[in-house]
Amino acid sequence: ETGVTQSPTHLIKTRGQQVTLRCSSQSGHNTVSWYQQALGQGPQFIFQYYREEENGRGNFPPRFSGLQFPNYSSELNVNALELDDSALYLCASSLVDRDEETQYFGPGTRLLVL
Amino acid sequence: GQQVMQIPQYQHVQEGEDFTTYCNSSTTLSNIQWYKQRPGGHPVFLIQLVKSGEVKKQKRLTFQFGEAKKNSSLHITATQTTDVGTYFCAGQRRSGGGADGLTFGKGTHLIIQP
Numbered sequence: 001e002t003g004v005t006q007s008p009t010h011l012i013k014t015r016g017q018q019v020t021l022r023c024s025s026q027s028g029h030n031t032v033s034w035y036q037q038a039l040g041q042g043p044q045f046i047f048q049y050y051r052e053e054e055n056g057r058g059n060f061p062p063r064f065s066g067l068q069f070p071n072y073s074s075e076l077n078v079n080a081l082e083l084d085d086s087a088l089y090l091c092a093s094s095l096v097d098r099d100e101e102t103q104y105f106g107p108g109t110r111l112l113v114l
Numbered sequence: 115g116q117q118v119m120q121i122p123q124y125q126h127v128q129e130g131e132d133f134t135t136y137c138n139s140s141t142t143l144s145n146i147q148w149y150k151q152r153p154g155g156h157p158v159f160l161i162q163l164v165k166s167g168e169v170k171k172q173k174r175l176t177f178q179f180g181e182a183k184k185n186s187s188l189h190i191t192a193t194q195t196t197d198v199g200t201y202f203c204a205g206q207r208r209s210g211g212g213a214d215g216l217t218f219g220k221g222t223h224l225i226i227q228p
Contacts, residue, residue, distance in 0.1 A: 002159075033215050042120075042202050043157065045215030056215055059115065090156055092216075103147070103216060108156045 002026065004093050004106035012112045018079045021109045025072040025093030031055070032074045033103060034066060037088040049074060086113045116141050118205050120219025128227050133190040135222035137203035146179055146186045147216065149202045157202060160188075190224075198226050 003026040035043035045058035049068035063079040092103035117140040149157035163179035176189045204216035
């Protein structure tokens with residue numbers, strides 16, 4: 001396996017609530033990226049953290065926020081949940097090195113918003 | 115923004131036949147990565163291509179990166195039932211000092227009939 005873990009595996013929330021998803025990266029990886037994968041689609045880039053600072057962001061609103069901690073763990077927070085936020089949320093850890101950056105995905109958290 | 119198109123969306127083959135999926139980016143990429151995702155699973159890294167015109171092989175899988183670093187292909191020779199899944203290409207650009215996240219294609223669903 002990739003050595004990347006995520007919790008929880010499944011989660012059910014209602015519209016308007018807030019959720020925190022957690023990821024534990026591979027030891028030594030300085031970068032974590034979060035993706036949203038809707039059913040039948042490819043993963044969509046949410047944002048990336050490098051050495052605890054946001055390093056890049058996809059086309060997601062500010063109610064999607066994150067944190068990266070020195071112990072290789074990270075969080076994705078989503079406020080004011082909407083029905084369309086129902087998806088598989090994936091984190092991927094990597095070690096950035098020149099033009100090569102292999103991203104190792106965790107198993108994901110399946111979020112259902114009712 | 116950057117777009118990655120992948121075709122075909124679905125491919126039905128008889129076991130033993132070959133399979134190819136194609137990926138095309140709207141912008142020049144720093145690298146392209148390929149992932150396989152089984153139903154209910156998460157993307158699993160297959161390979162990364164960095165150099166213009168690069169060709170890499172993994173047993174029955176052959177990966178190519180175009181000369182302009184905007185297109186790529188994955189070819190599987192003599193498919194087996196274990197090859198079933200969705201194959202995603204994912205392109206990455208490097209801008210300034212940071213990296214963009216991966217931009218995934220929508221994937222090609224490979225269905226194999228015994």
